[in-house]
Amino acid sequence: MELKGIHHVSALTANAKANYSFYTGVLGMRLVKKTVNQDDTSVYHLFYADVVGNPGTDLTFFEIPRAGRTYPGVSSISTTSLRVKNDEALQYWKQRLTEHQVEHEDIVTENNRNIISLRDPEGQRLKLVSDETNKGVEAGTPWKKGPVPVEYAIVGLGPSQLTVNDPAPTVKVLTEVLSFKEVDRYPSQIQGQPDVIVFSTGEGGTGAEVHLETRTDLPRERPGRGSVHHVAFRVDNEDELKYWKDRLQGARLPNSGLVERYYFKSLYFREPNGILFELATDGPGFTTDEDPEHLGESLALPPYFEQDREQIEAKLEPLDTKRD
Template sequence: MKLKGIHHVSAITANAKKNYEFYTKILGMRLVKKSINQDDPSVYHLFYADEVGHPGTDLTFFEIPNAGNTYPGNHSISGTSLRVPNDISLDYWINRFDKFKVSHDGITTENGRKVIHFRDHENQRLTIVSDENNHGVSGGKPWKHSNASLTHGIIGLGPVKLTVPDSEPTIAILTEVLSFKQVGSYPSPIDGQEDILVFSTGEGGTGAEIHLETRNDLPREKPGRGSVHHVAFRVDNDEELEKWRERLMEARLPNSGVVDRYYFKALYFREPNRILFELSTDGPGFATDEDTEHLGESLALPPFFEDQREEIEANLKPLETKRSHS
């Protein structure tokens, strides 16, 4: 059994409206699902992705209105990257970030790829990464109505960075349980720190990597707005997810068991550095309950929440996401 790559990354925002404006109007991603946090139906769960929400293109946010600031540190998912087609695309994004006054660090090279490290309005740690030399998992396709360039638009999730004080236990889970292999390393940008290790799964490439940073000089991260809640990895189908559950049991890793999220099935567990991992099926997908042309335009509730719709809608602050179809 091999995981197929990154499925999605879920982060925290304190303001759904401002979040929606940044990720759709500046980054040009498509809101493919406006739903609720199934563990707390009083708040939004927003899903941004490519044209139809292909697995591996999906960055999601839980709205937690009273979330405080994030204090970055250890035991964390410390970086999320977004793939763009090639090196020339980075020039487009530099100009766009300057136009919209988005904080960024310019174009640099990391692990042999051109990247731009940048932050959203809540200091979410993000990276644009070039797919120029990608020979692994293919990216998605920008939405035809995107606010950003279709030629240079975001085509999916790239490598996810983890920061831990002791890498060995995490390496053991990645390689002995989850099918990742170490495929390289690159120097830490912080003087005196160990190299950042690169792990890959499935077809490999930009959409299938974990970058593991060891930092014994940092406190534990205090999460809040702008922090990442979990990273999910792609599993082919329900049958395979059940086999992964059995493998976690054999490895004596406490886990959630299979959870039906309606748009996919999920399985959650924490690795030894307490980072939350999820295994998610590729299907059935976001078009299960909405027409592809109208994804994300109205509040979508899984059937098991439909009888609470009136109460749920009354508790949510209105968020206008309907597109004009003229």
């Protein structure tokens, strides 16, 4: 049994309004769910994705209003990739990022793919990766009503980069416990550091990769606004999730057990370097409680929070996500 690829990535923001403005207005992603952090209902949890939030397209943010800055380091998910259709799309993005005064680098080739590295206004480390030569997990479907033409739009999540001091324990979990296989290596951008190792699962390709970077020159990351909280990998259904729970227990990896998130079911655990992994089911998805035409326009609450809606809304700063 194999994991199917990246399910979602969850990061931290200190400002939901500014975050919404950037990821919808500049990056052109669709807000498919405006809800709350189910472990702390006093703050927002925002989901940006393709047209309906298909698995493998969701970049999500927990709002922590007083979050401090991030001090980058090891034991971290250090970069999140976003897929675009081809190299032509990267040319479009190079111009768009310049026009919107977004901090970014030039187009370069990394692991035989063209990419652009950029940062959001809070320093979130992102890459746009071209699917020009990609084969593997299918991309998502762009939202036609966004500000970015569909032929250039973001179509899903690409590889997640993990940065560690000692790769061996992480490699062991990826390959011996989870279903990843080493498929490639490429030179580190930091002189004197080992090659970055590429791991792939399921059908492979940009939507199913983890890139493991070794850094012996950095302290442990101190997360804050602009850091990544966890990466989630795709599981087909609840029965398979139970299989993975048993597998983790057999490997003596402490885990959360199955957790109900309403839009999917989850399982959480930390690998030995302290990075938080989630396994999440593909369904039931984000259209289970909202009309696909109006996803993300209202505060959506799972049924088990609905009786507390008035108190929950009273604690949240208003966030207008209504679209024309």
